[in-house]
Amino acid sequence: MAFAEDTRLALTALAANKMRSLLTMLGIVIGVAAVVAVVSIVQGLELMITKELQGVGTTFIEVAPDLGPRRPAMAGRRVKLTWDDGKAIAEKVPGIRLITPVLQGRTTLKYGDRQHAPPALQGVNQDYPEVENHTVDRGRFFSRVDFENRRNVVVVGRRVVEELGLGAQPVGKEIYVGSYPATVVGVMEEKGQSLGRDLDDVAYVPFNIAVSLFGRDAGDAIQLDLQAASAAAVDRVRDGIEQVLRQRHRIPAGEANDFTIQVQDELLKTVGSILGNVTAVVIAVVGVALLVGGIGIMNIMLVSVTERTREIGLRKAVGARRQDVLSQFLIEAVTLSLAGGAIGLALGYGMGVAAAHLLPGWPPAHVPLWAVGVAFGFSALVGIFFGSYPAGKAARLDPIDALRYE
Amino acid sequence: MPLIDLKDIYKIYDMGAEKVHALNGVDLKLERGEYVAIMGSSGSGKSTLMNLLGCLDTPTSGSYHLNGVAVEELDDQQLAAIRNREIGFVFQTFNLLARTDALHNVELPLIYAGVGRADRRERARRALERVGLADRLHHQPNELSGGQRQRVAIARALVNDPSILLADEPTGNLDSATSVEILELFDDLHRAGNTVILVTHEPDIAQHAERQVQLKDGRVVADHPTVAAVHA
Numbered sequence: 315m316a317f318a319e320d321t322r323l324a325l326t327a328l329a330a331n332k333m334r335s336l337l338t339m340l341g342i343v344i345g346v347a348a349v350v351a352v353v354s355i356v357q358g359l360e361l362m363i364t365k366e367l368q369g370v371g372t373t374f375i376e377v378a379p380d381l382g383p384r385r386p387a388m389a390g391r392r393v394k395l396t397w398d399d400g401k402a403i404a405e406k407v408p409g410i411r412l413i414t415p416v417l418q419g420r421t422t423l424k425y426g427d428r429q430h431a432p433p434a435l436q437g438v439n440q441d442y443p444e445v446e447n448h449t450v451d452r453g454r455f456f457s458r459v460d461f462e463n464r465r466n467v468v469v470v471g472r473r474v475v476e477e478l479g480l481g482a483q484p485v486g487k488e489i490y491v492g493s494y495p496a497t498v499v500g501v502m503e504e505k506g507q508s509l510g511r512d513l514d515d516v517a518y519v520p521f522n523i524a525v526s527l528f529g530r531d532a533g534d535a536i537q538l539d540l541q542a543a544s545a546a547a548v549d550r551v552r553d554g555i556e557q558v559l560r561q562r563h564r565i566p567a568g569e570a571n572d573f574t575i576q577v578q579d580e581l582l583k584t585v586g587s588i589l590g591n592v593t594a595v596v597i598a599v600v601g602v603a604l605l606v607g608g609i610g611i612m613n614i615m616l617v618s619v620t621e622r623t624r625e626i627g628l629r630k631a632v633g634a635r636r637q638d639v640l641s642q643f644l645i646e647a648v649t650l651s652l653a654g655g656a657i658g659l660a661l662g663y664g665m666g667v668a669a670a671h672l673l674p675g676w677p678p679a680h681v682p683l684w685a686v687g688v689a690f691g692f693s694a695l696v697g698i699f700f701g702s703y704p705a706g707k708a709a710r711l712d713p714i715d716a717l718r719y720e
Numbered sequence: 721m722p723l724i725d726l727k728d729i730y731k732i733y734d735m736g737a738e739k740v741h742a743l744n745g746v747d748l749k750l751e752r753g754e755y756v757a758i759m760g761s762s763g764s765g766k767s768t769l770m771n772l773l774g775c776l777d778t779p780t781s782g783s784y785h786l787n788g789v790a791v792e793e794l795d796d797q798q799l800a801a802i803r804n805r806e807i808g809f810v811f812q813t814f815n816l817l818a819r820t821d822a823l824h825n826v827e828l829p830l831i832y833a834g835v836g837r838a839d840r841r842e843r844a845r846r847a848l849e850r851v852g853l854a855d856r857l858h859h860q861p862n863e864l865s866g867g868q869r870q871r872v873a874i875a876r877a878l879v880n881d882p883s884i885l886l887a888d889e890p891t892g893n894l895d896s897a898t899s900v901e902i903l904e905l906f907d908d909l910h911r912a913g914n915t916v917i918l919v920t921h922e923p924d925i926a927q928h929a930e931r932q933v934q935l936k937d938g939r940v941v942a943d944h945p946t947v948a949a950v951h952a
Binding site for chain 1: 771774776777796797800801803804805807809811815817819820828829831832833876880
């Protein structure tokens with residue numbers, strides 16, 4: 315029997331039991347919707363993070379103390395990474411264009427009777443804007459002179475301007491950073507939100523001021539951000555940094571580093587692998603949902619075969635062969651699961667879009683074509699797999715018994 | 721060559737402890753264009769014989785030639801094909817597809833015969849006209865009377881021009897007035913050249929046929945032309 319005929323027949327049969335068909339599809343709908351929603355969100359995230367990381371350029375390098383728990387040999391010794399390390403690196407490693415310390419802490423800013431504690435108060439040097447590819451919008455960033463003379467200056471983000479009520483002319487205003495009075499010299503360019511984090515809720519002070527603010531210990535475990543002179547130099551610079559730091563930290567040969575060096579490439583890879591893991595876990599969970607959905611389909615198809623025993627007998631009496639009956643019920647099962655897949659796809663995309671709209675700073679949902687393919691492919695597979703037993707049962711029915719079935 | 725040639729047919733069902741001899745050496749020849757009633761009480765083997773004649777089943781032993789084809793040698797696939805081509809079933813309970821209009825019900829055998837859609841539609845329409853239902857093409861079974869349903873079933877049996885119309889108690893579920901109409905339809909079809917086999921336990925109905933075959937305990941006990949009965 316023609317495929318088109320089977321499909322029409324299947325649609326008629328499913329339409330005849332709308333509620334039942336819908337409930338049967340539900341497992342598939344939920345499974346596919348979940349996977350599509352998660353994939354759309356994760357893909358959106360990945361796109362955004364990638365774009366953000368690429369914003370700092372391919373010559374970006376980040377050095378951080380390795381505070382991970384996987385270093386028993388170093389137990390008892392404090393992991394350090396200081397600005398002295400940074401200065402040594404700048405001096406000894408060729409191919410570095412710029413380097414800045416990044417000391418992150420939290421303290422309250424005050425202006426008049428208003429106060430605000432941005433989640434990130436960073437102690438950096440004058441090269442920070444260029445290293446991070448994040449420029450000043452109004453006023454200026456602090457200079458080398460500010461830095462070396464320990465001038466009490468501060469550069470703030472847009473959000474801080476609003477929270478403290480610095481008004482239309484924030485540059486030149488005197489605020490308190492913790493207990494230090496400081497002059498606002500610049501306002502950073504707006505960056506917007508990312509992952510629910512407000513990138514404009516920041517303030518920058520010269521690194522040595524930050525050390526005074528947060529205490530000497532805070533300066534012992536900082537992060538170093540660098541720009542290599544060229545993309546080609548990145549690997550050489552990385553090796554150079556490793557050499558200098560191992561020597562300065564007196565790490566014996568054969569022992570692991572007490573710091574990590576990440577180049578942008580690796581950051582991208584790390585992000586990719588984290589998101590990949592998230593996706594894999596969700597897909598595994600969804601696999602279970604699809605399994606359950608498939609069992610639901612099998613159950614209903616078995617009921618349907620029993621209900622339509624006489625119909626099957628009649629079809630065989632008028633000339634249906636086994637494979638005709640088999641394909642009729644198989645196509646019915648696949649139609650069910652594909653319809654479930656399609657509804658799930660639409661629903662999942664809707665959820666992704668809704669999530670992107672509802673969460674501030676969340677990236678727009680993005681459903682890649684492969685996810686659509688996977689959704690439909692898996693739905694079809696589930697239909698074929700779980701439909702084949704009931705369909706086989708129908709095909710094997712003896713026409714005489716089937717016609718006599720009450 | 722006879723249309724149907726049964727030779728020494730046995731059908732034995734193995735019911736575990738005992739073997740049931742449903743047919744015990746049946747010999748029967750039917751020519752093209754005959755109008756035969758197969759009669760017998762329940763347990764006579766009449767249903768078993770009908771299943772064999774309709775190629776729904778194969779005999780335990782003996783030979784069955786339908787149109788020169790040895791049916792007992794056919795496999796499942798070939799039986800399905802021969803049912804499709806050679807046999808038009810009419811059942812006591814009509815066996816129409818629910819929620820499917822008359823036209824689509826009648827089309828069914830043609831679908832399995834691989835007939836194209838337009839052709840199918842046309843032939844189904846003509847078959848329905850032939851049974852007097854030209855104005856009921858798009859009615860579903862639940863919108864039709866019992867007699868009309870059986871007419872749809874007869875149209876379905878006719879649509880693929882089978883060699884045999886095989887009717888199993890076709891009036892069993894109908895009132896007597898409707899029964900007469902349906903039997904007259906069979907009479908008409910016979911006059912038009914169709915081979916008709918009526919399976920029934922009612923002598924009144926068998927009277928419509930030209931030949932009566934009586935079964936008892938799996939054997940043919942009588943086989944004679946119908947004698948015009950005088951109804952008291």
